[in-house]
Amino acid sequence: MIEQLVALAKIADIDAEALRSDTELRDIPARIEGLQGDVKKLGELLAAEKHELADADRLLSAADEELNSQGQALARSKAKGARARNMREADAVERELETIRRLTKEREAERETLKEAIGKRRSSVEKHEKEFGEFSNFVDQEKQKADVRLAELTRVREEVLKGRAELVGLVPGDVLRRYDMIRSKRQGMGVAAIHDGSCSGCFVVLTPQQVIAVSRAEEFAQCPRCQRILYSKEALAKFEQGKNP
Numbered sequence: 001m002i003e004q005l006v007a008l009a010k011i012a013d014i015d016a017e018a019l020r021s022d023t024e025l026r027d028i029p030a031r032i033e034g035l036q037g038d039v040k041k042l043g044e045l046l047a048a049e050k051h052e053l054a055d056a057d058r059l060l061s062a063a064d065e066e067l068n069s070q071g072q073a074l075a076r077s078k079a080k081g082a083r084a085r086n087m088r089e090a091d092a093v094e095r096e097l098e099t100i101r102r103l104t105k106e107r108e109a110e111r112e113t114l115k116e117a118i119g120k121r122r123s124s125v126e127k128h129e130k131e132f133g134e135f136s137n138f139v140d141q142e143k144q145k146a147d148v149r150l151a152e153l154t155r156v157r158e159e160v161l162k163g164r165a166e167l168v169g170l171v172p173g174d175v176l177r178r179y180d181m182i183r184s185k186r187q188g189m190g191v192a193a194i195h196d197g198s199c200s201g202c203f204v205v206l207t208p209q210q211v212i213a214v215s216r217a218e219e220f221a222q223c224p225r226c227q228r229i230l231y232s233k234e235a236l237a238k239f240e241q242g243k244n245p
């Protein structure tokens with residue numbers, strides 16, 4: 001029985017070490033995924049901003065075209081004015097010219113406002129484009145670093161888990177299932193050493209009888225509070241010493 005407990009404690013050590021890799025193996029891809037999601041979102045915002053800018057540019061060309069045709073209308077009216085045969089015709093042309101000039105002035109003011117807005121928008125787009133480029137480069141670098149780290153962690157994890165299968169063969173199936181169930185509920189820790197008469201997993205104080213039972217290691221004792229399988233480090237060490245004097 002104590003041999004089985006020794007094996008179980010070793011399995012628990014291996015699992016605790018693998019758990020550290022597992023946490024990183026899980027957190028790193030999640031972080032990269034989050035960053036890549038941010039890149040995508042920023043890219044979409046930038047595309048929408050560029051789209052708006054293109055729309056505004058089109059509006060500006062339309063305003064330019066309108067001003068151009070007003071310029072042509074002005075030239076036509078002036079030519080008409082030169083051909084006026086009497087005061088009535090001359091007055092009519094003058095009114096036409098006034099209307100065109102007024103409209104032109106209004107359109108020019110609108111175009112100036114639009115130009116100013118476009119200028120501001122363009123510098124904002126350029127700034128965001130630069131920031132986007134920098135952020136996306138940063139994320140690419142982080143991804144590369146993460147890939148290196150993940151490969152390293154996978155290698156370490158495989159190294160750590162070597163020998164686990166052999167130990168598993170030494171522990172009864174039902175005890176292993178109990179162990180797995182407990183560690184799935186208890187932050188990955190399925191066993192706990194007793195320390196100063198307490199469970200080192202949850203710090204509950206054990207009765208002297210419980211401490212003695214654990215030290216004897218005649219059965220798989222569980223902590224009354226956290227349910228972890230308890231063992232005494234001293235008892236296991238003594239057993240190991242006895243095995244390899």
Ligand SMILES: [Zn+2]
Nearest residue numbers: 199202223226
């Ligand atoms: Zn406990």
